[in-house]
Amino acid sequence: MKNNTIAVVLAFFLSSATALGWGGNTHKFIGKEFGKHIPASMGFVVRNVDAISAHSSDPDSRKDAAHPLEQYRHYIDQDIYPEFFTGTLTHNLDSLSAKYGSAYVMDNGILPWAIAWTFDSLVVAFKSQDSSKLILYLSDLSHYVADATMPLHVTNNYNPGGLHSRYETSMINPHLTEIIITPAGVSFVNSPLDDAFSFCAASYPYVDSVIHADSAAKAAAGGSTSSTAYYAALWSNTQTMTGHLIQKATEKLASLIYTASVRAGMPMKIDQLSTSPAVFALQQNFPNPFNPSTMIRYSLDRQALVTLIVYDALGREVRTLVNRELSAGSYEQMFDAGSLTSGVYFYRLSAVPLARRDLVPTEGRNGQVGATVETRSMLLVR
Ligand SMILES: [Zn+2]
Numbered sequence: 001m002k003n004n005t006i007a008v009v010l011a012f013f014l015s016s017a018t019a020l021g022w023g024g025n026t027h028k029f030i031g032k033e034f035g036k037h038i039p040a041s042m043g044f045v046v047r048n049v050d051a052i053s054a055h056s057s058d059p060d061s062r063k064d065a066a067h068p069l070e071q072y073r074h075y076i077d078q079d080i081y082p083e084f085f086t087g088t089l090t091h092n093l094d095s096l097s098a099k100y101g102s103a104y105v106m107d108n109g110i111l112p113w114a115i116a117w118t119f120d121s122l123v124v125a126f127k128s129q130d131s132s133k134l135i136l137y138l139s140d141l142s143h144y145v146a147d148a149t150m151p152l153h154v155t156n157n158y159n160p161g162g163l164h165s166r167y168e169t170s171m172i173n174p175h176l177t178e179i180i181i182t183p184a185g186v187s188f189v190n191s192p193l194d195d196a197f198s199f200c201a202a203s204y205p206y207v208d209s210v211i212h213a214d215s216a217a218k219a220a221a222g223g224s225t226s227s228t229a230y231y232a233a234l235w236s237n238t239q240t241m242t243g244h245l246i247q248k249a250t251e252k253l254a255s256l257i258y259t260a261s262v263r264a265g266m267p268m269k270i271d272q273l274s275t276s277p278a279v280f281a282l283q284q285n286f287p288n289p290f291n292p293s294t295m296i297r298y299s300l301d302r303q304a305l306v307t308l309i310v311y312d313a314l315g316r317e318v319r320t321l322v323n324r325e326l327s328a329g330s331y332e333q334m335f336d337a338g339s340l341t342s343g344v345y346f347y348r349l350s351a352v353p354l355a356r357r358d359l360v361p362t363e364g365r366n367g368q369v370g371a372t373v374e375t376r377s378m379l380l381v382r
Contacts, residue, residue, distance in 0.1 A: 072110050278301055308348070
């Protein structure tokens with residue numbers, strides 16, 4: 001437990017770099033590098049990684065009187081709860097507060113909920129296509145997800161021997177360019193809140209590793225915790241795990257953003273409650289003509305590997321909107337033309353039944369072997 005709130009607040013202000021999560025440079029790094037995992041079809045995100053990166057430390061600057069809860073959103077002292085060690089810690093904030101008292105729960109940090117709440121806000125922003133809110137919540141999400149991979153943000157023992165800012169800021173800043181993020185793609189996150197708890201728990205084993213690395217570096221530097229020798233040893237001892245944690249932060253962030261966009265309708269299944277069998281159909285986009293975005297609806301009569309691809313008037317592929325397995329049902333897909341120029345574009349839906357996906361797709365409609373395909377045209381007017 002943080003002994004009391006005043007001590008926590010003092011800790012923030014006595015050392016400006018203390019307890020901010022990863023230092024600002026690392027937040028900016030994660031807030032940009034996650035873009036390596038994002039599918040090209042997510043045009044808005046791809047085009048705005050620099051803005052997301054630039055705002056990725058904004059939540060740290062909101063720890064002020066106007067945002068009294070902000071300071072608790074960056075960490076969770078999960079090891080303060082006995083249930084954490086038995087895998088029975090509730091993810092319900094009300095239940096946990098009822099058991100321990102809301103002040104105690106707040107004081108020990110609410111990072112997993114901050115991730116889930118920000119995710120929910122991001123879904124709303126994707127649905128409304130509100131670009132300033134999108135940047136806000138994409139940046140905030142990048143911040144909180146990154147905090148969850150800083151081991152000293154997921155433990156009560158958050159600043160052993162003053163290690164916190166040494167590890168997250170002083171040590172890492174000169175070495176950020178040595179961290180290479182490997183593209184890993186994205187995956188759908190079924191329950192962002194449960195996943196956020198798992199993600200914080202996954203960082204926990206690294207707490208001891210960081211503390212041991214600090215002790216070893218101190219010994220190697222003759223007891224110093226400020227010399228070049230100390231920092232060289234600390235980096236050498238933690239380089240691999242730190243790179244791994246930052247890679248994980250970028251992957252998780254990308255998957256949560258992708259999931260939020262899917263939840264918001266990219267593509268969104270629009271008849272989830274219906275049990276009536278759908279037919280294969282591709283509808284006319286709406287609005288049409290459009291500028292710059294339009295909605296494409298389609299339905300599938302069976303589970304299939306689906307592609308929805310946009311071509312220009314010369315038949316060149318300009319955007320893959322959907323490329324995934326989908327179950328029977330109706331879907332809608334937002335298409336943002338981005339920087340494309342005015343003119344006629346074609347969009348082509350292809351569905352290969354999963355049992356037959358080893359077959360080469362062939363043109364044709366119902367009853368034929370292989371893919372079912374339909375193409376329509378739309379008009380972009382700038
Ligand atoms: Zn933070």
